[in-house]
Each structure stands twice: as C-alpha cells, then as structure tokens.
Amino acid sequence: MSKHLTILVPDTQAGPNTISCIIGAYHIFSGANNYRREHGQEPVFDIQLAGVATQSQFIKGMLQIMPQCNVADIKGTDLIIIPAVAPDFNGLAQENEPLVKFMTQQYKQGAELACMCTGAYLLASTGLLDQKSCSLHWNTANHFKGLFPKVRVQTEKLITDENGIYTNGGGYSFLNLILYLVEKFYDRATAVYCSKIFQIDIDRHSQSDFVIFNGQKSHDDxxxxxxxxxxxxxxxxxxxxxxxxxxxxxxxxxxxxxxxxxxxxxxxxxxxxxxxxxxxxxxxxxxxxxxxxxxxxxxxxxxxxxxxxxxxxxxxxxxxxxxxxxxxxxx
The missing domain is CATH 1.10.10.60 (Homeodomain-like)
Structure with a gap:
C-alpha cells in the first residue's frame, strides 16, 4: 500500500524559490515512482499538492499553482514537504495558519516533516523545531535565530534528521534533501538513479564552503x-x-x-x-x-x-x- 506525500503550497509569504521547491519535489518523487514501476515494484508515494486556496500566485503573479486539494481534506499523510518561503519572514501570515495547524496535527499522528531552506520559518512557527537541530540558508541564520531562539541552528550542515523532522540548507540544495528522502523512503538504487537522471550530486553533507561571511551587524551595541x-x-x-x-x-x-x-x-x-x-x-x-x-x-x-x-x-x-x-x- 502506497504512502501519502503532501507537498504544501503556501498562499502567501512565498519567495522566488518557493515554486522551485514545489516543482522540484514533485518532479523527483514522481521520477522515483516511475523508476519503481519500470522495475516491477509499486510506487512508494501517492503525491498531492495541498494548500489553503484554489490557486496560489508566485513571483508577483507571473506564475500560478493550483493545489490539488485543501489541507483540510487530508485526514492522514506520511510525509509533508514544506517549501522555501520569503526570507523577510517576520511572523506567520493569517493565510498560512491552516498549514501550520495541519503540520502540527499530522506530526502528532505520525507524519514526518521535511522543510527546504527558509521553509524552516513555517516549520518553526509550529514549535516543533524547539530544542531541535535546523539547517537553513546561512544568509538568513541570524534573522531566524532572533525569531526562533529555541531552535538549534546549524548552518554548517546541509541536512538535519531528528525525530522525523528534516531540514536543509539554502538555495537549490533542497535537491540534496529530496535525494536523501528518496533513499530513506525508497532505497539506495532509486536515489542513485534520480541523482543521475536529474544530475544532482549525491551524498553531499556540508554547505560550509558556500558561506560568505559578512559579519553580524544587525545589532545595536x-x-x-x-x-x-x-x-x-x-x-x-x-x-x-x-x-x-x-x-x-x-x-x-x-x-x-x-x-x-x-x-x-x-x-x-x-x-x-x-x-x-x-x-x-x-x-x-x-x-x-x-x-x-x-x-x-x-x-x-x-x-x-x-x-x-x-x-x-x-x-x-x-x-x-x-x-x-x-x-x-x-x-
């Protein structure tokens, strides 16, 4: 019996990378399912894009995504993908509150959560990241720490995996997180296949060499x-x-x-x-x-x-x- 995968589609607070995370996750997990079919095996996930509106706009309305269902209609899921959001996040928007409630409820029911880059802001808004490790884009780390001081930020790590919660670094490194999840929920062979087909380096563990140190100047001392x-x-x-x-x-x-x-x-x-x-x-x-x-x-x-x-x-x-x-x- 297939597991259920939910890819969240935020209705607001979206950034340029939000749509990349959504489409990238859908594309690679679909590719993993197809690889299984080609080898006489059942797909691992039924994949659904879920949001709180009938359509969400991105990049100033230039692109739109129509979620396949509302999060309120999903009674149970096994894995939730949380895409990146705008890095100027200063508080949870009212429109995204149902997503946070959905994540919290489903995690309590046994679902696992995987956030990409600044999607950590949405995940941290649930409180589920408190006292847990979290990686995100190095350029937003200080801002994030100010909003969520109880989270253990580890920007040197590309991926964290703790108690069914996964986080990853910035930019397009979300692709590495997807490969990590493919290996975990499918198998190594499927992950290697996806690595080759989508041309993503597998087994990357650090984002330290990408960091540009500009000093932490956003203080008043x-x-x-x-x-x-x-x-x-x-x-x-x-x-x-x-x-x-x-x-x-x-x-x-x-x-x-x-x-x-x-x-x-x-x-x-x-x-x-x-x-x-x-x-x-x-x-x-x-x-x-x-x-x-x-x-x-x-x-x-x-x-x-x-x-x-x-x-x-x-x-x-x-x-x-x-x-x-x-x-x-x-x-």
Missing part, C-alpha cells in the same frame, strides 16, 4: 560595532582582545559577553572568520600561493591555518583553491 570595524580593518595584525577591550573602556569578560550576545561568535572566532573570508577571496581570484595567502591574512603556521580553514569551510585551502579558482595555480 556600539562598542561591539566599533570592535567589529577594527577587527575587519586590522585582521592581518596580531590583535590583543585584552587591549581591544581596554580601548573601548570595557572589562574583558564583559567585552566577550557583549560580543557573543551581539554576533553569536567570540571575538577570536569572529577574527578567524574574517581572516578566512579574506583568504577565500584571495584563493578564488588570484594566483597567489597558499603560503602567500596565509601570511597576508596574519597566520604564520601552515598547520594552524589549514585546521582553521577546514573548520570554517569544510575544505582544505588547496581543495578550496582547486574548486573555485579557474587558474588552479597551487604552489
């Missing part, structure tokens, strides 16, 4: 703002945080506390991220050697530089250069 400016302008120097806290007439412990509260990073972590961001840009766009880049951003120990670079990006400096620099000049 003037001391921390000044410290951030100083770090970003003098990142290549040897910075004493003891001296920096004295510079702004703040005790060291209080300085660290305020810095962590404002940015989510310790001063040292912030400095490391700034250094590595400058190193990444140099590795992407110049023919400088890894040693030259290391010295330019203020490191003198190659082992330490490699360890911190890998911790932040998930790749070694050499791997990063080989991936993102067309010249690929190494040493």
């Amino acid at each position: 003037p001391v921390v703002q000044q410290a951030q400016q100083y770090i970003e302008s003098c990142y290549y120097e040897k910075i004493s945080f003891e001296a920096l806290s004295r510079k702004y007439a703040v005790g060291r412990r209080n300085f660290d506390r305020r810095f962590i509260k404002a940015t989510g990073n310790t001063p040292l972590e912030y400095l490391q991220r700034v250094k590595i961001e400058f190193a990444k840009k140099a590795l992407e766009s110049t023919r400088k050697t890894i040693s030259e880049v290391m010295y330019e951003v203020g490191y003198a120990d190659m082992k330490a530089f490699r360890e911190i670079f890998r911790k932040i990006t998930g790749l070694s400096p050499l791997e990063y250069k080989s991936k993102y620099n067309k010249e690929r000049s190494i040493f």
Whole structure:
C-alpha cells in the first residue's frame, strides 16, 4: 500500500524559490515512482499538492499553482514537504495558519516533516523545531535565530534528521534533501538513479564552503560595532582582545559577553572568520600561493591555518583553491 506525500503550497509569504521547491519535489518523487514501476515494484508515494486556496500566485503573479486539494481534506499523510518561503519572514501570515495547524496535527499522528531552506520559518512557527537541530540558508541564520531562539541552528550542515523532522540548507540544495528522502523512503538504487537522471550530486553533507561571511551587524551595541570595524580593518595584525577591550573602556569578560550576545561568535572566532573570508577571496581570484595567502591574512603556521580553514569551510585551502579558482595555480 502506497504512502501519502503532501507537498504544501503556501498562499502567501512565498519567495522566488518557493515554486522551485514545489516543482522540484514533485518532479523527483514522481521520477522515483516511475523508476519503481519500470522495475516491477509499486510506487512508494501517492503525491498531492495541498494548500489553503484554489490557486496560489508566485513571483508577483507571473506564475500560478493550483493545489490539488485543501489541507483540510487530508485526514492522514506520511510525509509533508514544506517549501522555501520569503526570507523577510517576520511572523506567520493569517493565510498560512491552516498549514501550520495541519503540520502540527499530522506530526502528532505520525507524519514526518521535511522543510527546504527558509521553509524552516513555517516549520518553526509550529514549535516543533524547539530544542531541535535546523539547517537553513546561512544568509538568513541570524534573522531566524532572533525569531526562533529555541531552535538549534546549524548552518554548517546541509541536512538535519531528528525525530522525523528534516531540514536543509539554502538555495537549490533542497535537491540534496529530496535525494536523501528518496533513499530513506525508497532505497539506495532509486536515489542513485534520480541523482543521475536529474544530475544532482549525491551524498553531499556540508554547505560550509558556500558561506560568505559578512559579519553580524544587525545589532545595536556600539562598542561591539566599533570592535567589529577594527577587527575587519586590522585582521592581518596580531590583535590583543585584552587591549581591544581596554580601548573601548570595557572589562574583558564583559567585552566577550557583549560580543557573543551581539554576533553569536567570540571575538577570536569572529577574527578567524574574517581572516578566512579574506583568504577565500584571495584563493578564488588570484594566483597567489597558499603560503602567500596565509601570511597576508596574519597566520604564520601552515598547520594552524589549514585546521582553521577546514573548520570554517569544510575544505582544505588547496581543495578550496582547486574548486573555485579557474587558474588552479597551487604552489
């Protein structure tokens, strides 16, 4: 007997990626079902697009989707796909409240939930993500944390899987989540087939190397703002945080506390991220050697530089250069 898959169609708060997630999920799960049929097996899912309106508009009315049913008509489902929504989400819109109630009720009845990118906002509105891990687009993480402080945001992970709730990183990485779900609900062979047919890299686990660090500036602590400016302008120097806290007439412990509260990073972590961001840009766009880049951003120990670079990006400096620099000049 087939399981039931519900792909939600939000009636409002939709972003440009919302329709991509909906169509992508429908296309790949349909492809997985067809692969099963071709091999004499029953499809795993009956797939339905469900919403709260007879039609939903996207991209300023340029595109429309007509859900196949209303969520109120679905009595039971096994897996719910929650597409990305607009990243300027500041609260649940009234039109989407039925979706949140539907997710909450179905999860209690045993359904599993999978949200794509900023779909985490809708899922978090249920409260079901509280005290659970969640990945989403790195560019919206700080905003999301402000709205849902009880959720454990892990932007370094591409996919999280916890208690029947799945989340994934940003952009089109939702395709990797779909492959993950195909393998989980179908089998490895079907997932590999979908990977090849839709040309999606399988077994990708991290989005760390895609992160662009711009610093967390959406706070109102003037001391921390000044410290951030100083770090970003003098990142290549040897910075004493003891001296920096004295510079702004703040005790060291209080300085660290305020810095962590404002940015989510310790001063040292912030400095490391700034250094590595400058190193990444140099590795992407110049023919400088890894040693030259290391010295330019203020490191003198190659082992330490490699360890911190890998911790932040998930790749070694050499791997990063080989991936993102067309010249690929190494040493």
